[in-house]
Every structure is written in structure tokens, then in C-alpha cells.
Amino acid sequence: MSQTETLSLIHEIESLVSDQLQVVSYKWLSRSYLISSDEAKRLLQEFVQKHEGGLEVVYALSGWLKSTHPSYHIRLVAEPKLAEAQQEFDGHCSVQVYSVQASIPKDPAVLWNAEFIQAEELFKQPPSVDNCLRDNRFCGISNSFVRRNVEGQPAASATPQIKSLAGSGPTKSNIVHQPPKNTVPISIAKVDHTSQNVVKQVNSEINGTGNTGVHDNINKPTAEKEKTLPVPTGKKKGQGDKSSSGTGGSLASFWGRPSTKPKPCSVPAENSNMISNPAEATENAQTCAHEAVDCDSGDDDNQGVILRRSSNRKRRVVFDYSDEDEDIISLASPDVPSKQSPQDSMQNDKKSLEKTTLNFDLQVEHKPLVKEEKATEKKTTEKKVFLPPREDSSIMSKCTSNGKSSTEKLQSSAPEICVNKDSIKKVSPGEPKRRKVMKTRIDEKGREVTEVVWEGEETEPKKADTDAAKKADMGAAKKADNKASTNAINSAPATKKPPATSNATGKGGSKKAVNSKDPKQGNILSFFKKV
Amino acid sequence: MLELRLVQGSLLKKVLESIKELVNDANFDCSSTGFSLQAMDSSHVALVALLLRSEGFEHYRCDRNLSMGMNLNNMAKMLKCAGNDDIITIKADDGSDTVTFMFESPTQDKISDFEMKLMDIDSEHLGIPEAEYHAIVRMPSAEFARICKDLSSIGDTVVIAVSKEGVKFSTKGDIGSANIVCRQNTTVDKPEEATVIEMNEPVALQFALRYMNSFTKATPLSSSVTISLSNELPVVVEYKIAEMGYVRFYLAPKIEEDEEETKPQV
Numbered sequence: 179m180s181q182t183e184t185l186s187l188i189h190e191i192e193s194l195v196s197d198q199l200q201v202v203s204y205k206w207l208s209r210s211y212l213i214s215s216d217e218a219k220r221l222l223q224e225f226v227q228k229h230e231g232g233l234e235v236v237y238a239l240s241g242w243l244k245s246t247h248p249s250y251h252i253r254l255v256a257e258p259k260l261a262e263a264q265q266e267f268d269g270h271c272s273v274q275v276y277s278v279q280a281s282i283p284k285d286p287a288v289l290w291n292a293e294f295i296q297a298e299e300l301f302k303q304p305p306s307v308d309n310c311l312r313d314n315r316f317c318g319i320s321n322s323f324v325r326r327n328v329e330g331q332p333a334a335s336a337t338p339q340i341k342s343l344a345g346s347g348p349t350k351s352n353i354v355h356q357p358p359k360n361t362v363p364i365s366i367a368k369v370d371h372t373s374q375n376v377v378k379q380v381n382s383e384i385n386g387t388g389n390t391g392v393h394d395n396i397n398k399p400t401a402e403k404e405k406t407l408p409v410p411t412g413k414k415k416g417q418g419d420k421s422s423s424g425t426g427g428s429l430a431s432f433w434g435r436p437s438t439k440p441k442p443c444s445v446p447a448e449n450s451n452m453i454s455n456p457a458e459a460t461e462n463a464q465t466c467a468h469e470a471v472d473c474d475s476g477d478d479d480n481q482g483v484i485l486r487r488s489s490n491r492k493r494r495v496v497f498d499y500s501d502e503d504e505d506i507i508s509l510a511s512p513d514v515p516s517k518q519s520p521q522d523s524m525q526n527d528k529k530s531l532e533k534t535t536l537n538f539d540l541q542v543e544h545k546p547l548v549k550e551e552k553a554t555e556k557k558t559t560e561k562k563v564f565l566p567p568r569e570d571s572s573i574m575s576k577c578t579s580n581g582k583s584s585t586e587k588l589q590s591s592a593p594e595i596c597v598n599k600d601s602i603k604k605v606s607p608g609e610p611k612r613r614k615v616m617k618t619r620i621d622e623k624g625r626e627v628t629e630v631v632w633e634g635e636e637t638e639p640k641k642a643d644t645d646a647a648k649k650a651d652m653g654a655a656k657k658a659d660n661k662a663s664t665n666a667i668n669s670a671p672a673t674k675k676p677p678a679t680s681n682a683t684g685k686g687g688s689k690k691a692v693n694s695k696d697p698k699q700g701n702i703l704s705f706f707k708k709v
Numbered sequence: 710m711l712e713l714r715l716v717q718g719s720l721l722k723k724v725l726e727s728i729k730e731l732v733n734d735a736n737f738d739c740s741s742t743g744f745s746l747q748a749m750d751s752s753h754v755a756l757v758a759l760l761l762r763s764e765g766f767e768h769y770r771c772d773r774n775l776s777m778g779m780n781l782n783n784m785a786k787m788l789k790c791a792g793n794d795d796i797i798t799i800k801a802d803d804g805s806d807t808v809t810f811m812f813e814s815p816t817q818d819k820i821s822d823f824e825m826k827l828m829d830i831d832s833e834h835l836g837i838p839e840a841e842y843h844a845i846v847r848m849p850s851a852e853f854a855r856i857c858k859d860l861s862s863i864g865d866t867v868v869i870a871v872s873k874e875g876v877k878f879s880t881k882g883d884i885g886s887a888n889i890v891c892r893q894n895t896t897v898d899k900p901e902e903a904t905v906i907e908m909n910e911p912v913a914l915q916f917a918l919r920y921m922n923s924f925t926k927a928t929p930l931s932s933s934v935t936i937s938l939s940n941e942l943p944v945v946v947e948y949k950i951a952e953m954g955y956v957r958f959y960l961a962p963k964i965e966e967d968e969e970e971t972k973p974q975v
Contacts, residue, residue: 199899234895280900288898699917700961702749702756705943706835 203277206293222275241271711801714768718797722788727927729781736832739775755920756959765953778830787823842937843912844871848904850934854925861918863887870913901932912938915963924958
């Protein structure tokens with residue numbers, strides 16, 4: 179074969195192996211390009227020498243084994259194990275390139291899949307067509323008396339020869355009858371269409387009846403094809419899914435990290451968060467279910483009673499229909515359930531009024547004034563305050579039937595908002611200390627408004643970034659509040675507040691750390707110099 | 710005059726999606742060899758290097774070297790207006806302060822022009838030396854993304870340790886710790902599914918997962934990712950862009966405490 183031909187063939191092999199990821203075996207090569215098996219092996223050898231690395235080579239070793247019962251053995255070995263396998267042979271063994279491929283397939287059947295399909299196609303060609311398998315052109319064994327009959331009718335004269343060939347078969351047969359992986363040494367007939375049934379080849383060399391041999395196997399190759407083809411696509415799909423979920427999910431995890439997570443405070447942000455985050459959404463559903471259960475049990479003691487979660491989570495939820503902030507009880511520490519002292523409700527009223535001013539920094543200063551006003555108002559409003567919860571209980575039940583969270587009822591704000599907040603909070607275990615609080619206040623027009631508010635956010639619901647400082651302010655404001663109120667407050671509020679502030683500062687701290695003010699984080703500029 | 714025509718427009722979209730989280734503004738450098746970008750994140754901890762070679766474009770004309778400062782978020786916004794099958798052409802005139810993105814639908818029945826204002830950016834171009842890495846790990850990119858994502862739910866940092874055993878990703882957090890070990894695996898049907906570990910000497914380095922997670926935004930660009938590690942160098946996370954180039958992310962390791970202690974003594 180000329181040099182140019184060799185080169186072009188090597189290019190072909192390269193594109194087959196690296197682009198189409200095909201297993202290129204010498205048999206396949208020989209039949210595809212109508213070259214002899216020897217030539218094909220030589221080409222593959224040359225190809226392997228040129229392209230070391232980036233591809234996997236399977237060698238065919240043949241020789242006598244070292245065992246006590248010497249047997250002729252042919253074995254396919256991947257490149258890394260070549261030396262090891264050679265040790266098992268007695269003396270010299272022949273080492274030839276069997277196939278090259280981009281990677282060693284998991285299923286060894288893939289190794290001869292390509293050539294099997296090829297053989298099948300060759301035999302499917304109409305009988306009048308001559309091809310390399312039918313005319314036995316590259317076979318090392320040939321019989322000049324045997325002629326191919328294009329019509330496919332076995333010539334009478336051929337039969338004796340078949341027998342004689344078959345007779346010589348047995349001597350070879352121990353060589354040839356190898357597990358399907360093994361190749362036939364070149365010196366022996368290379369005409370094996372299907373490296374699996376070698377004896378039949380002998381017939382097929384002689385006339386077209388070889389077809390039957392292949393037909394026996396036809397089911398197999400197609401089945402094989404079906405098996406092997408879907409696998410890659412399936413995998414691809416799986417991979418695609420993975421990658422897409424990987425990218426989609428990584429964002430979620432990014433926000434989901436307790437330390438980096440900014441507190442979701444603005445309502446729209448939370449909604450979008452929930453939508454974009456399926457993982458959280460499912461958890462929502464779960465937590466909602468929990469809530470629904472809780473709700474059932476809690477409906478009885480509707481007012482001012484704390485619902486207790488069965489779970490160990492330290493979240494606290496306060497259903498406080500008299501809407502007092504100050505009176506929040508941690509679920510972790512079962513506290514006095516009924517805290518509906520008139521004083522508390524007074525405080526609430528004050529608070530809620532303050533809220534309407536929306537100016538929280540000023541809250542503390544305003545408070546004394548407000549309180550006095552309210553002290554008078556309170557008693558008048560108090561009764562009203564109690565009523566709405568009852569009405570709301572219908573809303574509550576609606577909520578639960580929606581599968582959404584349960585116990586909150588809002589007159590003025592959308593229930594879903596609360597639900598989202600609620601569930602989002604539950605999702606992050608790192609933030610156990612959030613509180614949900616019912617608040618009733620009188621708005622400017624004199625209407626009663628009951629809302630569920632997340633404590634800690636209520637002061638600045640619009641600001642997405644609640645930093646530690648602000649929370650601390652808030653906590654301080656509340657404390658001031660407490661003190662200012664003439665009535666003694668339960669110990670509960672006092673204990674609660676510290677967690678709220680510490681929580682906030684903790685978050686602030688970790689945020690900073692993530693902002694790479696971490697002293698341990700190296701700087702890329704210390705590695706690469708400016709040009 | 711600059712005119713780059715990219716038939717596979719979705720590629721550019723993916724590139725932008727992969728780097729815009731890390732870098733806000735950056736200079737795109739166009740030369741006769743290709744379209745490239747190098748930029749650091751605002752905290753100077755990570756660096757991204759992008760190269761799209763001129764051969765990957767259907768048509769590439771760049772009369773003189775040109776550096777175009779762009780806000781990557783704005784650029785991504787414009788590229789989002791291109792369909793996934795659209796052909797994207799980037800055009801700019803010498804001395805102009807705008808760049809034009811032209812999107813052609815595959816059937817040529819819709820052509821959109823988006824003109825974006827350029828900006829002046831002080832570029833700090835860094836020289837990245839060629840280096841021998843102690844360990845190079847190639848693995849499926851989706852697998853890597855999954856690992857980073859999973860670990861970031863446990864802790865803030867990941868220790869990537871390459872040994873004879875394989876590559877180990879480990880983290881620790883308030884709720885516990887996690888270790889993921891990937892072994893070399895080349896017996897797969899497709900080479901991109903293989904996990905290949907080349908190791909000259911064992912390496913263990915600690916990195917902020919936050920950055921790793923933003924690197925994995927490039928996962929759609931390539932089915933495999935190459936992670937190169939050396940003890941005294943930033944890690945390189947490389948996503949090859951088929952037949953065109955690459956996106957490489959460099960991330961400075963976290964300095965381990967005992968190292969800090971030993972250094973002063975020396």
C-alpha cells in the first residue's frame with residue numbers, strides 16, 4: 179500500500195475513533211477498506227504509534243499458555259495489562275493490535291459490535307453482489323477448486339471439499355473455538371464473519387450458504403444493537419438532566435446556604451424565591467402538612483395559645499390572636515400558654531400603632547407618647563381585637579384546605595405571603611429563631627387590621643438586607659418598649675429577644691466571611707503578576 | 710472594524726451565563742487570533758480567562774487589536790434576546806463606543822440588532838505562567854457541579870485532596886461534615902464520562918465553595934471539566950468549549966493556618 183494511502187487511512191481512523199467514538203478493529207478496517215487483515219493490523223499499529231495517549235488500545239495476544247496442560251490461547255488485553263498478560267504465555271506470543279477506541283467500553287460486546295453489524299450488512303447484500311466476505315479474498319486459506327457460485331446454489335462438486343475442509347477443521351478447532359473475545363490468528367482463516375461461529379465460516383467460504391450462519395446470529399446483533407444504542411442516548415439524557423438540574427440547583431444551594439443567605443424580607447423576593455426553588459417548594463408542602471396537623475389540634479385553643487410542633491425544630495411560632503409581639507414563646511421551652519393579659523394587648527396596640535408610623539428608628543422616642551394614648555384606647559379596642567380572630571378562623575381553614583399553611587389568618591395581607599415566609603424559614607435549619615406573630619392594629623381609618631408578621635422583619639419589611647445593626651436596634655427598641663411599659667412583662671419576651679439579636683449578628687458575621695474578607699482567603703494577585 | 714460571526718450563538722450565551730456571576734465588568738480583547746477575556750472578581754480571589762479562537766467563528770474579521778469594556782450583565786441581557794439557534798454576529802467600528810450584536814434566526818426571516826454602550830474599564834491584565842500541576846483531574850462536569858452543590862449545603866469551604874486513592878472533596882459545617890471520593894474510572898462508553906486522575910504528587914487544598922459554585926455555571930459548555938491543582942498555585946477549573954477554546958477559572962486557595970504559622974518561623 180502506498181504511503182499516501184496509508185496516511186489517508188490513518189486520518190480516517192483518527193476521525194472514526196475520536197469523532198465518531200467508534201471501536202475500530204482490524205477486522206472492521208479490513209472489510210471497510212478492502213485491505214487484508216495483515217495490512218489492517220499494520221495500519222492500526224502505525225496509528226497507535228502516531229497517536230499515543232488519548233486513545234485506548236486492545237491487543238490480541240496469542241500463544242501457548244504456561245499451564246500444565248498446554249493449550250493454545252488467544253486473549254484480548256487492554257494496553258495497561260499487556261505486560262502482565264504476556265507473562266502468562268509460555269515463551270513468545272504474538273502481540274497484535276486488535277482494536278483502537280476512545281475508551282475501553284464497559285460492555286466487552288461493544289468491541290465487536292461494529293464489525294458484527296458490518297458483517298451482517300455485507301451478508302444482507304443481494305447474492306449477486308460480490309463482497310470481501312463472500313469471495314474469501316483475504317483468507318489465508320484458499321482452495322483453488324472451490325468456486326463461488328453467484329446464484330447461491332451449492333455446486334455438487336463443492337460438497338466433497340466441504341467435507342475435507344470440515345475434516346481438517348478439528349485440528350484447528352481447539353484453536354478456533356475460543357471464547358468470542360478472542361481473535362483468530364492470522365495464519366488461520368481470517369474469514370470469520372462473526373468471530374463467534376468459526377466452523378460455519380468454512381462453509382461460507384465455499385458458497386453463499388454462509389448466509390445461514392449469519393442468519394442464525396442475526397437476531398443477536400440486532401438485539402445487541404438495540405441494547406447498545408439506547409444506552410448512550412439514555413445516558414446522554416441523564417447527563418443533560420443532571421447538568422441542567424445541576425445548574426438550576428446550584429443557584430438554589432447558593433442561596434440556600436445558611437451563612438450566605440440574606441434574609442428574605444421583601445415579599446416579592448420571597449415569592450420568586452419559592453417559585454424558582456423546587457426543592458424548597460416541596461419542603462414547603464411538607465411543612466405545610468405539618469402545619470395543617472398542628473392547626474387541627476390548635477384550632478381549639480385559638481386565642482393566645484401557642485401551638486406546639488411535634489418536631490424538634492426550634493422554630494417558634496406564636497399564634498397570638500391578641501397580637502402581641504412581646505409575648506412570644508419558644509416552642510423549645512414550653513411556656514405559659516395563656517398570656518393574654520390586658521397589659522400585653524396594650525403593648526401590642528402600642529406597637530402596632532408605632533408600626534403605622536413606619537419610622538422605626540424613631541420608634542423608641544415616639545413610644546412613650548403613643549403608649550399613653552393607647553392606654554386609653556386599648557380597653558376600648560381590646561374587645562374588637564379579640565373578635566377578628568374568630569372570623570379569621572374560617573380563612574384559616576381555607577388556607578389549610580389549599581394545602582397552604584394553616585393557622586395564619588390575615589385580614590389585610592395576602593395569606594400566601596405568610597405561607598411563603600413561613601416555609602422558607604423552615605427550610606433553612608440554620609435559622610431556627612424566627613418568629614411569626616399575629617398583629618392587630620387599628621389603621622388610619624379606624625379599621626382593625628390583623629396581620630401575620632415575621633418578627634424581626636416587621637420593622638423593615640421593605641429592606642431586603644436586614645443587617646445585624648438594624649436588628650440590634652430593633653431588639654433594643656423592643657426592650658425599651660418593654661421597660662417603658664408600666665406592666666411587667668412575662669419572662670418569655672425577655673428570653674426571646676437575645677436569640678433574635680444574636681441570630682442577626684451571627685448572620686451578619688457569616689456574610690462578611692463569605693464576602694472574602696476572610697483573612698484565610700488567598701488573593702489571586704499574590705500568584706499572578708500584573709502585566 | 711470588527712466582525713465576528715458565530716453560527717452556534719447559544720455558545721456565547723452560555724459563556725456569558727457562566728462568567729457574569731463572577732465578574733461584573735470586563736474587557737473583551739479581540740485580536741486576529743481570537744476573542745478573549747481575562748478578569749478578576751471584585752474581591753480578587755478568582756480569575757476567569759476565556760478564549761474563543763478565530764477558527765471557531767464562521768467569519769472572523771479583526772483589523773486591529775481592540776479592547777471592548779462591557780458590563781457582562783448588560784451583555785447577558787442582550788444575548789438573552791437571541792434564540793438558541795440564532796447566529797450571533799458581533800460588530801464594532803474602530804473608535805466607536807458601542808458594540809452591536811446581531812441575531813439572525815436560522816431561517817433568516819428575523820434579524821435583530823442590539824447595540825450596547827461600551828465602557829472604560831481599568832484592566833489589570835495578569836500574566837498567567839505556564840505551570841506544571843501536581844495533579845490533574847478530569848471528570849464529568851455535571852458530577853463536579855453536583856459535588857460542589859451538595860457540599861455547599863454542608864459547609865462554606867471544600868478541601869480537594871488528590872491521592873493515589875482518587876480525588877476527595879470534603880467539607881465541614883455546623884451541621885456535620887461530608888466527604889466525596891471519586892476514583893479513576895476509564896471504563897465508560899464515552900470518554901467524556903470518564904474520571905481520569907493524573908497525579909505526580911499528592912495535593913490537598915482548601916477553597917471557598919461559593920466560588921466553586923459560580924464556576925460550575927459553565928457546566929452547560931462542556932460535558933467534562935478539568936481541575937488542575939498544585940500546592941503553591943491557584944486551582945484551575947477548565948471547561949473546554951468544543952473546537953473553539955475554553956473558559957478557565959482560577960481560584961486562590963485558602964491559606965491553611967499551620968502554613969501561616971510555619972512561614973514566619975522560616
